[in-house]
Amino acid sequence: MTTKDISAESVAREFVTSHGRRQFLKASVASTGGLMVNFSWLGTASALSSNKDSSPFRLNAYLYVATDGEITAMVPNPEFGQNVMTSMPMILAEEMDANWSQINAKQAEYEPADFERQFTGGSQSIRRGWQSLRMAGASAKQLLIMAAAARWQVSTAQLTVKNSVVSHAATGNSATFGELAADAALMQLPQSIVLKANRDFNIIGQSQTNLEGQNIVTGKPLFGIDYTSEGMLIAGIVHAPAFGKTLSDADLTPIKNMPGIVDAFMVESTTPDYVKSYFDTSAFTRMVAIVGEKTWAVIKAKRAVKANWEGIETHTEKLNRFGTLTEITVPGDLENSAGHRKQMEALLNSDLPVLRQDGDPDKAFSTADKIIERTFFAPYLAHNTMEPMNFFANVTNEGVHVAGPLQAPAMISPWVAERIGVSQDKVRIEVTRMGGGFGRRAYSHYLVEAAAISAHVKRPVKLMYTREDDMTNGIYRPTYMVRFKAALNATNELIAYQVDGVGVPEHAVHGDRFPAGAVEHYLARGGAIDSNITTGAFRAPRSNFMGASEQAFLDEVAELAGQDPIDFRLALFSRAKNNPVGDKYDYDAERYAGVLKLVRQKSGWDTMPENTSKGVAAYYCHNSYAAHVVTTRVKRGLPQADKVYSAIDCGVVVNPIAAANMVQGAVVDAIGNAMFGEMTFTDGQPDKQNFNQYRMIRMDEAPSAIDVSFVKSSVDPTGLGEPPFPPMFASLANALYKQTGQRFYEQPFIHQLQKS
Template sequence: MNTQENNLRFSRRNFLRTSALASGGLLVGFNLFTACKSEAKPPVDIANLNFNDFNAFIQIADNGYVSIFSPNPEIGQGVKTSMPMIIAEELDVEWDKVNVVQAKYNKKEYTRQVAGGSQSIRFGWDALRQTGATTKQMLINAAAVKWGVDASTCKASKGIITNEKGETLGYGDVVKEAASLEVPENVKLKKPSEYTIIGKDAINVDLKNIVTGKPLFGLDYKAEGMSYVSVLRPPAFGQTLVSFDDTETKKVTGVTQVVKFGDKVAVLGTNTWAAMKGKKALKAEWSSNKDLENTEDHNRILNGILDGKDFEVRRNDGNVASAFKAADKVIERTYHSPFLPHNCLEPMNFYADVTSERVHLVGPIQTPQWTAGRIAKLLNREENEIELEMTRMGGGFGRRLYGDFALEAAEISNLSKKPVKVVFSREDDMTDGIYRPAIKYRIAASIKDGKITGYHLKEAAVNGNMYDLIPNFFPAGCIPNYKVSTKNYQSKITTGAWRAPYTNFLAYAEQSFFDEIAEELGIDPLQLRIDLLQNVKNTTDEKIEYSGQRMENTIKLVEEKSNWKEQKEGVYKGFAAYYSHNTHVAEVAEIEMKDGLPVVKKVVAAVDCGIVVNPTGAINQIQGGVLDGIGHAMYGDFSFKNGKPSKKNFDTYRLIRMNETPQVEVHFVQNELSPTGLGEPGLPPAGGAVANAIYKAMNSRLYSQPFVKELEENKTEVRG
């Protein structure tokens, strides 16, 4: 069983490089994910630094200030702050003397420059600490040489090295000497009790620039001679372009060029307004496909899949059929979820300048390496000709994993022979997206002598859900006869990862189902989960992803902090717990009735993510995930008719509103285990906790998202 202690292996020689600077400083290169190529060499002189040669390093200036270049994309998850905090902790410098800089993409030195899966801190933890500690020891050794004493008699703190005589040297005083010394082999890492930066609140390093409107995001980027581009895409999934007329488009002031590529037409202009207005003036004829898809058809097909056979079995413990046959009772329920768009605050955008010498790309992207490789293939160029700069992202949630917008920019620049910036409107963003797939789950459980003896989860999904880990999450290992089966329907509608993939809807379905079983058995819902977890706490099954003990600890913490057993008149509590992206989370939602309507007033969350690096950032991540989970579970509804999305903008697509957001109280399980991710794990339990609370408030079980739609269909209104 994976208990998430994350003792990741790495080689000191593979991630650490040093070099003297002409200015008298020290340059230390490191790989955040233990993936630095052994042949990578840092530049000798910071003045002539070329990020294409080396893009992840610490720079220590002779005045003692430290610059840390972060190679991973910043998507709002806070890694640009928390990862440098880990280095600064072991380096033993004051946080206010650290400058953090976003580096460019560079395949030569890195194999995992990705923002996704809540994995950055987990994978970087050991290498980052080792880098900081090794650099600190090199500086101590240099000071010892300068003093003519044994390094073991010296110590460092807050950027100052002290010997037994009380003499001191700043880091900046010895950087030149340190660069000439060998890298020490075995350095001592701090104990958690010695931390002065990790575990303390730190303000996001980009906060000042964000609130003062400094250019950080892709939409902010400008280049001389750049054209803005708006793209006309097929109005329905499954349609193709037959012909187009750009006569009226070319009359629009500011439109400079019209370019066809594939089934799309790009309008170039001197500003976004001209390009978008020009696109609206285009007249296009599209193929009349009689087989365009509808949500009604999807529902029918997915129900047919659940009623049929020929599933792919993902896990099969014991004999579910025998358990069901021998049961006193079998409970079966079906849960439904719609497609969902991502709706990032910053719509998709990307800059590209394709010339004979290079392909220069700038913009917000979660997968720079994959995107650069695809663009190289598209343009028939060598990958070393691709120069990609990453901007801060105004939200991603999985949408910016795919880079289709970056490929568009590169192709348009290549055809137009101009530097261009593709900018999606909100309508473009919502109607030409990569959506969370529509999914249906059918869950059945057998009960014998007051115990759950069998469990069968069946999934039917449009294009297939990301089900690699579903079979090995809770309740795998808890129930002796356990089976997970999946089957999908192939659609022309593009689908992909959406925040907390494969668990964002499954957690609600399973946690609602377990509450229903608890009621059937007459057991407290929390106690039912704790009883089940006893069966997996000592498992030797390496496939099981979660920790029974850590999940139990998390449940007990939320039970305490939410005063679960306290009954307050007019307050209805719902519980859910889930493990995703290596983190255990339990949540209790509180519902009150107002004017006959249920209102979500408060959510208490307990989280086991190991050591918390930046408490402020960690709390924000959980709060954001909970609110996102509640908002989409309550209101998120998206459908298709004749291949076209039913909603194009926020006037018809319902999101949670400011006055509907409940208080979210966050508590962390205290331990000294290696940290795990927080960007996604807070979302999955939220929908289940709210659904279970609504049941207690209204005596109405919910089997479909969005909840408000199901309640309205039952002639009951709700607000969150």
């Protein structure tokens, strides 16, 4: 699984422990030497160690060591299947030189004083956590070394550490981490500590099975839906049946009288003056709440609710967009997917705002030898995490205690504090394992709803969404259209390229992405349409549509040029690298080309039999590069993906067995959404409410094999959850073209496949 070693930094790094963390972040950019961390963050004072009751000693926020040698690794980022509960402890253990079998992982609560960026999203957990985790591991090891040096009256330089044991070769002394933990917790960190060189890694890069594996296969209560607490009641909500409607009133007396029901009432999740932030998206802020002893009673009561709904008025809302106050328009219409399509087509034919222009595209198109223009469409998607939205809340005079599945605790803390009327330091957020996220759980309005319900009934409650609640109260992937236009000269070189993107409520175009920088005359434009249907991040936001459509379009352009699709792309990367167009472009042309070359080699692209229905695509997003080759076959009358070869460049791979799993999952997810994924709306109402209507990919529709290769690299790790997702849509479309003779411009592909 190698091509070439893209070397950045493989030498040992030193960091200074005695400066502010923010200074460190600045300093690390400026200099190659000292990396500094906040002393309190790595806090080591004895006050932090509760050694009275034999509980583990805290060496810093990330690492606790018990006298029996058990090491507890705190995982700051929420786990939704991306493997942070294993790969983050691996990074800690690596720098600590710990014995891996003594490591236990524990999901940290939301603790902004101890951790930064407790956020799962943007494929950034490992990338952004990399330095902090390494420094925490190295610092803990240093304290243990100092404890041993003090005990044996020798210099720290004479000590070595291996497998949780500190040794002094000259005297033969050795002590386990457990034996040293109590002393280590009292040590003061020195001015600077050295991190390992990549070549000395012996845990990072070696596959470790999931630390939660046994708990998962035995059904242990890991998930939010499993959370329970003394005196806890079950809550359910009934929200408006359509976007563009809200709750008017409801006679809940009959509901309150149903067996097992404790209370039923109307509740609001917002306060009138609250200015929503970017992740506070929620269409249905006024709802019916039902609280009962058990889940089934609540579900039955929900079904019996007869409420009156009314239309909303077109209005504007203030939105705090990461510190910038903006205003968004929320239309009062009952929207339709067919209407969105017409709106997008009209907008595509209007004068769209320019995002980037190089050269003179108009002139180039007017003088070109060949021109090709194609339009692509993708529908809304529902995230459909297997665990429906849920959250535990207990609001008391002491404050707010919430627990459950969410990707972004920091983002929801201000809203729930405002809604309940407490300061944020009175909000305790426990993070459970998530039964999937895919972006959906970055928007945790359901946490605020749970808290509002608990505050009303003055009891601990667990709010449970049914599948229907989950699918119809979505934060959907937006619907998009894009029109590409390309021009070839007489020698079949790509001389002009235009991308016009539109969408509801956003377009998906990134002006500086490929092939910007590789084409002399280039134009990127984008426009958006307001909507009251709530949308948000869905695995590789925007990229999931652009990668899908651009890479299918380029396949057709390569065909028009009479070139192999890989050769055609490699020529463009060569142009971008050697003679770039414009001031900048946002990819590394060599690494981009690298994954194509690797997938070409691994798949045997050049030596596949002539009639093989094969497709290729590559994409760069979330700091990593991904390419796939897929072959298709006909199974039970329908063409489908057969074998997939994936090549990925995400820098250092921390845990290969899990990284490959992530890529394989992204491949299956992309094939599923490309083939079947679709949410539509009629008069504001989601047309699909459960899996009998919303088709999900099943085992018999998944590829027979997915072969994953990683570019060997010593570049610090970059994202992996999202990058393999977008190009898989396109490689499938390109292979289906070989299989069927038809191009696929509209997702989901199943409609066209069933017609032909």
